[in-house]
Amino acid sequence: MKLSEAEWQIMNALWKKYPATAREIIGQMETDNGWAYTTVKTMLTRLAAKGVVGEEKRGNTSWYMPLVDQSSARKSALETVFDRVLDGTVAPLMNFLIEERKLSRKEREELIRMLRESERKGKKT
Amino acid sequence: MKLSEAEWQIMNALWKKYPATAREIIGQMETDNGWAYTTVKTMLTRLAAKGVVGEEKRGNTSWYMPLVDQSSARKSALETVFDRVLDGTVAPLMNFLIEERKLSRKEREELIRMLRESERKGKKT
DNA sequence: GACATCTTTCTACAGATGTAGTATATTTTC
DNA sequence: GAAAATATACTACATCTGTAGAAAGATGTC
Structure with a gap:
């Protein structure tokens, strides 16, 4: 599974603590690249589509977790x-x-x- | 200067022997990915545009050489x-x-x- | 329960990448 | 010098990436 640079950053944040919401992931990233909330969401959606992260809804909010080691x-x-x-x-x-x-x-x-x-x-x- | 995966392959071939023609570069690549001649030319042109390879014409044919270490x-x-x-x-x-x-x-x-x-x-x- | 605040879902869009086809100019070969 | 083989210059086009706005739905707060 091939990841882009931005996707690696998301994954690295996610591996640090999960399950996590998009908001938490943004907070978790040391290098604050000033991404818009929806940018992160887009990447999470793409990662989920690739099957590398799982998405689970609780109420209105999605919790994400890595599916790859x-x-x-x-x-x-x-x-x-x-x-x-x-x-x-x-x-x-x-x-x-x-x-x-x-x-x-x-x-x-x-x-x-x-x-x-x-x-x-x-x-x- | 950021290179794509395919560009790295070209560069690695070029670093092995230069100046080289597109044809020679294709021959130089161990992993024969079956690229069309024009594909390699396209990449060389892009690399030249990025300033990482130099292009010099002798007669009708271009000779390429790396411009980066x-x-x-x-x-x-x-x-x-x-x-x-x-x-x-x-x-x-x-x-x-x-x-x-x-x-x-x-x-x-x-x-x-x-x-x-x-x-x-x-x-x- | 109306308003503010999050979240989600969709859609968008420019630039990078992989991959080449075509048409044209040049060179080589009988 | 006509045909064959090469090389070049352009154009093309589907995907992937980075980046996000807008609209709509869910929640929290007085």
Whole structure:
């Protein structure tokens, strides 16, 4: 299931707390892009049409909830980026992790640990 | 500069060898998506309009070349994915690198080395 | 119960994208 | 130099995206 950039933002807000109303979702988004209420509703409707969010009515108001797993969704998005953008090369990813200072010390250590672990297990040469 | 998925494929082919003609670019693309010649031309024209590729005519034929740096382009695409899709979390990236077996032993070792290095330098706690 | 306030549902619309066909200009090949 | 093969420039068109307004229905508030 392919999501657009704006849709990812909605999904990310929704994954943080659900079920949620459109209004709540707007509040939940850190990056306040100043979307009109109906803009968010439109996107929710589209997401529901795609089957990635569920919509449930209580009284007059719709409550939304994700129907897809966050990490699988992210994984497949990464998969696509990896193939299309990075052309299957890992170097840019490693550089990104390391040089763009996205890693805290803790994360760095965790990553090293994971790498050692996977090395030990001899996964894929 | 924002590129679409199809445009990334063209760019990746072009970065591999340039200057190149439309015909050559088609040949250069590993994933043969069966695009019509004119489809590729259309995309090249659009890319030129965006200013990311240069077009130079020799005789009747246009030769194209990238005008943007591959790694900067990739970096900024990753930046966007990181913000919009991953919502600023690194965990999915680490998992992707490790669990999706994208790393060869060599790459894994290289990555560990890079991590140690960056640790030593104490970049961003 | 009339008015203000939300919500929902529909409709809209411009620009981006994927995908190419056509007509025309050029070059190559006998 | 006429026919065949190429390349270019234009045009086209359905979808997807971002963005929302308007109309109509439901609720809250005195």
